[in-house]
Structure formats: C-alpha cells, structure tokens
Amino acid sequence: MAPASTGQESRSRDLDKLLLRPGNLVGHNFEPGPGLRDDLKEYARVLVVGAGGLGCELLKDLALSGFRELEVIDMDRIEVSNLNRQFLFRLEDVGKPKAEVAAKRVMERVSGVNIVPHFCRIEDKELEFYSDFSIIALGLDSIEARSYINSVACSFLEYNSDDTPQEETIKPMVDGGTEGFQGHARVIVPGVTPCFECTIWLFPPQVKFPLCTLAETPRTAAHCIEYAHLIKWDELHSGKSFDPDDPEHMKWVYDEATKRAELFGIPGVTYSFTQGVVKNIIPAIASTNAIISAACALETLKIASGCSKTLPNYLTYNGAQGLHTKVTEFVRDKDCLVCGPGVLVQLDTSITLQKFIDLLEEHPKLLLSKASITHRGKNLYMQAPPILEEMTRSNLSLPLFELMGEVPKDVVHATGTTTKNDKKTSCLRKLRVIFKGVDVITDVDTAGES
Amino acid sequence: MIRLFKEKEKLRAQNAIGASPFTKQSAGKLRLNKDMSELNLPKSCSIHYPDGKDELMNFEVTIHPDEGYYKGGVFLFTFQVAPIYPHEAPKVKCKTKVYHPNIDLEGNVCLNILREDWKPVLNINTIIYGLYHLFTEPNYEDPLNHDAAAVLRDNPKLFESNVRRAMAGGYVGQTLFPRCT
Numbered sequence: 318m319a320p321a322s323t324g325q326e327s328r329s330r331d332l333d334k335l336l337l338r339p340g341n342l343v344g345h346n347f348e349p350g351p352g353l354r355d356d357l358k359e360y361a362r363v364l365v366v367g368a369g370g371l372g373c374e375l376l377k378d379l380a381l382s383g384f385r386e387l388e389v390i391d392m393d394r395i396e397v398s399n400l401n402r403q404f405l406f407r408l409e410d411v412g413k414p415k416a417e418v419a420a421k422r423v424m425e426r427v428s429g430v431n432i433v434p435h436f437c438r439i440e441d442k443e444l445e446f447y448s449d450f451s452i453i454a455l456g457l458d459s460i461e462a463r464s465y466i467n468s469v470a471c472s473f474l475e476y477n478s479d480d481t482p483q484e485e486t487i488k489p490m491v492d493g494g495t496e497g498f499q500g501h502a503r504v505i506v507p508g509v510t511p512c513f514e515c516t517i518w519l520f521p522p523q524v525k526f527p528l529c530t531l532a533e534t535p536r537t538a539a540h541c542i543e544y545a546h547l548i549k550w551d552e553l554h555s556g557k558s559f560d561p562d563d564p565e566h567m568k569w570v571y572d573e574a575t576k577r578a579e580l581f582g583i584p585g586v587t588y589s590f591t592q593g594v595v596k597n598i599i600p601a602i603a604s605t606n607a608i609i610s611a612a613c614a615l616e617t618l619k620i621a622s623g624c625s626k627t628l629p630n631y632l633t634y635n636g637a638q639g640l641h642t643k644v645t646e647f648v649r650d651k652d653c654l655v656c657g658p659g660v661l662v663q664l665d666t667s668i669t670l671q672k673f674i675d676l677l678e679e680h681p682k683l684l685l686s687k688a689s690i691t692h693r694g695k696n697l698y699m700q701a702p703p704i705l706e707e708m709t710r711s712n713l714s715l716p717l718f719e720l721m722g723e724v725p726k727d728v729v730h731a732t733g734t735t736t737k738n739d740k741k742t743s744c745l746r747k748l749r750v751i752f753k754g755v756d757v758i759t760d761v762d763t764a765g766e767s
Numbered sequence: 768m769i770r771l772f773k774e775k776e777k778l779r780a781q782n783a784i785g786a787s788p789f790t791k792q793s794a795g796k797l798r799l800n801k802d803m804s805e806l807n808l809p810k811s812c813s814i815h816y817p818d819g820k821d822e823l824m825n826f827e828v829t830i831h832p833d834e835g836y837y838k839g840g841v842f843l844f845t846f847q848v849a850p851i852y853p854h855e856a857p858k859v860k861c862k863t864k865v866y867h868p869n870i871d872l873e874g875n876v877c878l879n880i881l882r883e884d885w886k887p888v889l890n891i892n893t894i895i896y897g898l899y900h901l902f903t904e905p906n907y908e909d910p911l912n913h914d915a916a917a918v919l920r921d922n923p924k925l926f927e928s929n930v931r932r933a934m935a936g937g938y939v940g941q942t943l944f945p946r947c948t
Contacts, residue, residue, distance in 0.1 A: 346770065353769060360773040444791060449779060451772040461851050464794070472791040485771055514794045517854060518887075525856075525882040528875055529909040551873040621769050655792050689804035694796065695821050702806045704813075708820040728792075732801040745801045747792075 329354060332383050335624040344623035353622055358385040358429075361621045364450040365389040366439060366466055368415040370601050371456030371493050373405045374610030376419055379454065380427040382618050387423075388450070390435040390442070391416040402603035439465060447488070448473055452617055455492040456610070460520055463492060467505070467513035468655055474507045476658040476749065482508025489620050493613040495605045498637040502612035503630055504620070510630040511649045512656035523597075538578060538585035542594040545573035561596045570595060608634060652746070659728060659747030666718040666752050670698055673717045677731055683746060688733035692721050697729075718752055725755040795852040799823055802891040812895055824848045827862075828895055832902040836927055839948050840865075840934045844876075844898060846891070856885035859894065863947050866933035868905050868916035872942065876901070877911045914940065 329336075336354045339347075363384050365375050368391035379387055395403070395410045395418060405422040406415070416434035424432055435442070439462060447453065447469045457463050470488040477483055490505040492513070505512055530536075531544040550559050550570065560566050571591040578586040592598060612632055619625045628644060635641045651657060660682050664673065670690065677685040690697040697712050697720050699705035712720055721727055732745045803823055808814065815827045828844045842865060847858040859881055861874040869877045878897050880889055910916030919926040929939045936946030 346768075348770075356769050356773055360776045361769060362772070362776070451768070451775070460854060461849070464851050468791050468793055485775065487768075489768070517794075517851075520854065522885065523855065525885070527877065527879060527883045527909070529869070529877040529911055532871070532877075532911050533913065548871065548873070548875060551875070555873075621772065623769070654797050655794055689800070691797070691800050696800065696823075699800075699820070700804050702803065702808065702814050704815070705803065705820055730792075730797055730800070732804045743801070743805055745797060 329383060335618075336383070336622055340625075342625060344619060344626050347623035349624075354383060357383050357618075357621055360386075361451045362386045362388070362449065363617060363621075364447070364453045365456060366453060366462070367391055367456035367458070368403075368419040368434075369393070369399070369456060369458065370402050370603070370606040371495065371610050371613075372415070373403045373419055374606050375454050375456050375493070375613060376423045376432065377405070377427075378610050378614035379617060380423050380430040380432070382614050384617070384621075385430050387420075387430065388433040388435065389416045389420055390437065390439060391419075392436070392438045402601055402606060404603075444469060444472060450488070452620055453488065453490045454613055454617055455490060456613075457492075457494070460517070463494075463513050464517070466490070470505070471507045471512055471514075471656045474656060476508070478661060480658040480661070482658075491613045491616045491620070493609045495601065495609050496599045497602055498605055498635065500605050500609035500634045502609050502616065502628065502632045502634075504616050504627045505630070506620075506627075507656045508658075511647045512653060514655040515650040515653045516631075516647050535577065535581050535583060538574075538583055538590060539594050541577040541581070541583055541586055542570065542574040542591050544577055545570045546595050549573050549577075567592060567595065602636075605634070605636060608636075654730065654745065654747050657747060659749045661749045661751065663751050663753055664717065666716065666755060668717055669714055670717050670720060671713040674698065674713075677733065677748075683731075683748075684735050685731055685733040685744070685746065686735070688731040690729055690731050692727065692729045700733075717750070718755075721750070723755075724752075726751040793850050795848065795850045795854075796824065798853055799848050799891070805890075806892055806895075808892070808895060809899060812899055814895075824850075824852075828898070830895075830899055830902060832899070835903040836905065836930045837865075837867075837902040837934070840902075841947055842902070846894075853887040853889070856881050856889075857891070857894065859898070864944050865947070866912070866915055866930055866939050866942075866944055867901070868907050868910050868912055868919050869901050871911040875911060877909050879909075 333354065337349050337351065339349050361384055363379055365372055365379065365387060368389050372389065372391060376387060376389055393415050395406045395413055395415055397411055400406055400408065405419045410418045414436035416436050420432035420434035424430055453466060453470055455463060455466060470490050473486050473488045475483045475486040487506060487508055492503050492505060494501050504510060526540060526543055528548065531540055532548055535541050535544060546559065571588050574586045574591055616628050619627045629646045631645045631647050633643055662680065674688045674690065677683050677688045687700050689699045696705065696709055698709045727750060729748050729750055730745065731748055732743065734741050734743050800823065806814065811831045811833045813829050816823060817827060818825060826846050828846065830842045832838050832840060843862040845860050845862055849855050859876055861870050861876055864872060878901060880894060880897050905919060907916040907920040918929060933939050933944035934948050937944065
C-alpha cells in the first residue's frame, strides 16, 4: 500500500486527469493546468435547486467534483418517507429544513466546501440572486418550478444585433429529473440549446378523470380517491381548502374513498395509494437519482471547465426493463418567447404607441396587423375584449418610450394576425425594441472578453 | 466557461455589475394575453378582471343564456389560470348555485375540455363557448347533479319547471336556490 499522502494531490488525483491534461475531444476554450482546478474552486458558483432525492445527490457529487462554492435552495422540511433515499438526512432531522441539513452534512464530510442554504420558495428570491451564479443545477419534481427557473435564467440572456447570443449573458442550466426507474438529464444553454419552454411539449398531459365519471360511474380505486378529494371534500368543508400535507385531511379523504370503494365493490384503496393519487407521487428509486445526478454533475463540470464537450443535449435513462439510455439532440424553437432573440425593432423616442402598432404591420419580418402590446407584464394596448380595449385605449397617443419607462432598450410582446399563404393566422411575437439616440448603459460588459 | 465565470466573479466582487433591468417572461402569462386579445365572445357572455388590466390570470365570466331552459338567468364563473398554461387547463368554478345536470351544488363543472380532453391548442374562447353550450344544451349523460340529470332524461317538462323555480329563487326538492335572474 502506498504511503498515505494527505495532500491536495491525492484528493484531486482523479479530477486532475481531466483538468491537467490536454485532449482532442475537449470543449471550446479548454485550458488545462492546475490554475483551472483552482479557478473552479474559486470562481465557479453553482446553485442547486432542490434538496430532495436528486438535490442530495447533486450536492454531494458537485462537492466531490472540485466545486467549492455551492448554494442550495429548497422550501421543504424533511419527512420520514424521505429517509430511504435522501441520504444526507437522519431520523432526528425530521421536521428540519432540507436545504439547511443537506448543506451542513456535505460540509461536514467534504472539507473546504462552502454551501449556503436557502430555506425558501424559489419565487421568494430576487432575480439578482440567480444572476450571481455561474451555473444552475436543477433537482426538481415539477414542471412549474422548472418553467420558473428557466424563465429566470433566460431573462439574463441578451442578443447582439445579428441575433447571436452575448456569451457573457448566458446562464447555463443542468436539469435532472427522475420518475421511478426512468430519468433524464439535460443541458440548457440559453440561446444555444433549447430551453425548457422550447420543448415543453415533451411532457405528457396530466391524467385528469372526468368529474362525472368520479361522481357517477367510478371504476377504479383512483376514481374513488379523486371523488373524495375533488367532490366530497368541497361538499362537506365549505370554504376550507384541502391541504395535502395535513395528515388529518389525507386520512379523511382515505376514509371517504374507502366507503365509496365498498359501495361500488372496488378493491385497492389504501392510505399510501391515496397519498400517491392526491399528491401525484411517483415512487422514487435511490439508484435512479444517483445515476441521473452523476450525469448532471459531470455536465456541470464539463460546462465550467471545458474538459470535454457537453451532452448534446438531452439524455434519457430507463432502468425498468434491463437498461436503456439514449441522447437526443433537440433543436431550439427559433420563435421561443422565453429564450429566442425576438425581432429587432429600432425606434425614435417620439414614436407613439399607435404609430408603433402601425409600423408592425409594415415591418417585413412581422407583417403583424391589429397588434396588442405587452411590456413587462403590463398591457399597453389590448385589441380585445372591449373592456380591456377601453382600459388601454388612452395609451395609444402616448410615446412608447415613455410607456416603457424611458429605458434605452427592452423587450415587448405583440400578438396580432399575419397573413401566410393567403391565410390569416394569429401569432405572438417577441420584439427587441431599441430607441435611437439614447445612451445604452453598459451592463455586464466584460471589456474585450469573449 | 471558467474564464467568463472568473471575469464575472471579479466584477461582482468589485460591485461593478449594476442591477440590470431583467425581464422575466412567464410563457403562460404571454399565452393568456394572446387568448385575451383574440377573445370573440357571444353577446350573452361578458368577462371581468377583478385585479385590473394587467392581472389577467384570475378573471370572471358572466353568462346570460338567450335561449333554452336557462334563458333569463345570470351565471357567474371564476377562472384561475396557472403559470404553466396552456400545459394545464384553467380551473373553472360556477359561483352561482344552479340546478343543472352537469354542474354540482358546489360549482364543479363537468365539461370534458376542462379535464380529460384539455389540449394546449384550445383556448379561453373555447372554454367560454363550452360553458355557454352547457346552458343551451344541458346533457343528462354526464351528470354531476344526479337528480337533475334523471329529471331531464325522464321528464323534460318537469325539468323545465324545476329550472324556472330554481332561477326565480326557490326550492327544488330539499335544495334552496337563490334567485339568479
């Protein structure tokens, strides 16, 4: 056995094989050397979103892959049922915030790593909070939360006048997801690879039973549970909303579902199945999380260091029958409202909203007639319904520059109709408005760096 | 990208990055705006925005059927639209207590496009037309109010008079309906 060399060399020995040696299959701008290893520690700040099954794995994997500045955000507290796979947690941690315990446990085990926990909702943080990170790694279980973080990361993205993304404004994301024996890992580089919204159609629609089936002709245990949850609850608790995290509420639904199942002679209603149906719980498998997290951590390392080319750009894993894994290169939606460049429109500051709407009709790339205009969630003008048209009509005679808060440039959205092949189609477009002759404040300008 | 991260970290340390005006776009909100700007409602339907012109995710629709059993009634619906709209259908409730085979006494509505048949290509206009249709063509095959459905199927004349009585404010069986005309 070799003498124990308790130095930096032994700890990063394997990582050094990736970071210190040149190669032919490396990423763009890869500069191997000890400096890279040190820079990863010092300058790569990674945010892990979610401290559950995937989040625990991700924190551990990233800490062991040479990242030292990590933060983690999660709004949940630890539950007993988490303990089989969320391995950073112990029985005595039940009830404590996941983010705080996860951060503490990884810091105890991996010396030198610094993890800042945030016990709150992702929506509670300002956009500036997210802007500070180099890479965002997602270990989430909902479409809503992914869509939110995606829109945040894409909001930092800016485009050059030739519609190429400005590299310094790109906020890369690595997204993992698991469902039982299946999982995915994907790399989202806004402006370069498809964002979450470009491919939202990948998600199958949620199964929703017709209410009248629940009320009249239940055939399965799930029908009985949803009847108790969606119909019976409202009937007997007028005004009180159902809380899936309240065990008494869940027990009530279970009891009602059991009665209904007996009435119709349907087997299979159990307490845990009730929880599963009501909270949409899919059984989680520890090894699936480990595999997906490993892929995500590796991609994070590749993006940061350039030691290899990144995954192009969507990996699926299926361990249900044998093992199947595959990488698919999805393409961007060039008109994506969230990550796309939009159409560049240069305007004089004197132009009124009415004149702007007229201009969109003549703009060769748009040919958009009867446009309604929205800016940062504010409806500047709405063509319909009449009530909104009336409320926004007075804006038409005001200069757009003024309506947009006198900023030199910003994004607005326009909906209207275009004529394609003699057919009128409605469309929603993103517009990058730049006002002529207004000084653009230099924002994230890395002076010559590209 | 480490060189870029390094530059940015240095700038951040010097507080050199000013608060830039980021614009976060919720695709759901944009899509809902599009639906709204294209609304083309029948005369008997109107829409209201309790939270003002910029908060469209929660809104109300009033239906005044101009034909059929429910002619002369006024029915209020609330819509709640999720940020991931149109991936998920809006949540719709009927706030007017109504004697109707497809609407229960809690305001749950049995309309296929609100649940099992929702598709992202559908829109708010489609749902409002669907709701309107429930009043012109109530249907006993998808009952939420079992009693009302049975009466409509077996005795349309009695159904009609029950609807009249409920809308005028009165009892049908054991249930009291507030006036809604």
